[in-house]
Amino acid sequence: MKLPPLIIGDLKAKIPIIQGGMGVGISLHNLAQAVANEGGIGIISTVQIGYREPDFEANPTEANLRALRKEIQKAKELSPKGIIGANIMVAINDYNDMVKTCIEEKADIIISGAGLPLNLPKLVEGSSIKIAPIVSSGKAASLIIRHWLKKYSRLPDLVVVEGPKAGGHLGFHLEQLQEGKECLEDIVCEVIKVVKYFREKYNKNIPVAAGGGIYTGADIAKFFKLGVDAVQMGTRFVATEECDASIxxxxxxxxxxxxxxxxxxxxxxxxxxxxxxxxxxxxxxxxxxxxxxxxxxxxxxxxxxxxxxxxxxxxxxxGNIDEGLIFVGSNAYRVNKIVKVKELMKELVLEAESI
Structure with a gap:
């Protein structure tokens, strides 16, 4: 079976793999453009993106917005035909300005989580940028979609489901994670059911992507059998030559x-x-x-x-590992070598299609 392309409105990703947004500074323009050039969707993480700017310590807000402009511009220069997006956390103080900057620099899509992006449709009004909430339950997907419809007459262009095996901040209570009863497969089926209702009612294609603990091509094939349109992967892209983090x-x-x-x-x-x-x-x-x-x-x-x-x-x-916070997905221990993005994408697609 050949993996189908990911269609998001007028965007078409040849390979239905979204590279997860990883901050601070793990997924910037170099990783994003490499993934986009291979037919996937490259995502720049916006959180504290200006950490390398000379005035970051004195004026982090301006440094972050300036750096975001640069990173989108560089990614688009290196991948003029690829799909480049940004991950913006609802939890950051300069959320609105980050969204505005993405629109001005003609990013293709904004993926937004770490909170409910309830006012995102208002912020992107009048632009062609695609918007995608990150959810961790069918209930959250329903709440966001109904709110967007009621207040802005807007549906999401994509819904990203993040499960309990993802890296970084998780959309679950500590007790839920400790009990270990939450399962990405179950959550994905819940969200697909919710999204299907709105797809059919409003006759709009709303693809669903699954993320969190997806590591191999076999994992990709498994989630496609459950009905997803794409997968989001972070951990695998860290150990690539193009990843923006230090060695x-x-x-x-x-x-x-x-x-x-x-x-x-x-x-x-x-x-x-x-x-x-x-x-x-x-x-x-x-x-x-x-x-x-x-x-x-x-x-x-x-x-x-x-x-x-x-x-x-x-x-x-x-690279100051002892004093750093190193976010990882649940499968990080399986990483054993650094490869090129091209090799990784080829391996994932071949394995998924062979199943």
């Missing part, structure tokens, strides 16, 4: 063991999946008081936070 960050994945991967409580109160390294062990013992506040997240209180998540993520992407 130390990539090696942390390669060197990890299954027991190193833990569910942690993020400084912003959400559970997340990360490597239990020196930083995490120190945070378990006591608070690491932030030296400054970047005013990045709506729900972060610098006087109480166990450590600065921005500083920890920036340390990680730069």
């Amino acid at each position: 130390n960050f990539k090696k942390a994945y390669i060197d990890s063991e299954k027991e190193d991967i833990k569910i942690i409580k993020s400084p912003v109160g959400l559970p997340g999946r990360a490597l239990r390294n020196k930083l995490i062990r120190q945070a378990e013992e006591g608070r690491i008081a932030p030296k400054r506040c970047y005013n990045c997240l709506k729900k972060c209180n610098p006087k109480e936070t166990p450590y600065c998540i921005s500083r920890a993520l920036i340390n990680a992407v730069k």
Whole structure:
């Protein structure tokens, strides 16, 4: 069976693989353009994207918006015919400006989670940019779609389902993750059922993508049999030559063991999946008081936070692994080498199609 293309309105991705947005700085223009050039959808993570700008410490908001412009421009220059999008967390303070910048720079799609992107249709009004919420339940999908319809007469162009095996912040309660009863397959079927109702009622194609723990071509084939139109993958793209993270960050994945991967409580109160390294062990013992506040997240209180998540993520992407927060998917321990994006995409497609 040949994998079908992913159709999102007037966009057509030859390969139905969306590269997940990974921040801080893990998926920027270099990774996104490489995936887009292979026929997938390349996604730039916007969170603290300006960390390399010279004025980032003094003025992070301006640095982030400037860097986002540069990253979209570079990705589009290197992949003029590819599909380039951005992942924007609802939880960040400069959400509205990030969306506006993506529109101005003609990004193709915005994927938005870490909260409910309830006002996203209003922010993109008058533009042709595609919008996709990230959901972790059929209930969340229904709530967002009904709200968008009622308030803006707008349907999503794509729905991304993220399950409990994803890396980074997770849309589940800690107890749900500890009990281990949540299953991406079940959630995907729930969301497909919800989306099918709106597809048929409004006669609009709304593709569904599944993400979180999808690692092989066999995994891709399994979810296509369940009825998805695409998959979103993050972990596999970290260990690629084109990934924007430092070599130390990539090696942390390669060197990890299954027991190193833990569910942690993020400084912003959400559970997340990360490597239990020196930083995490120190945070378990006591608070690491932030030296400054970047005013990045709506729900972060610098006087109480166990450590600065921005500083920890920036340390990680730069290769300071001991003092960094290393978000990983549940299968990171299976990564054993660094490959080119072209090789990875070919391997995934061949395996999926052989099944």
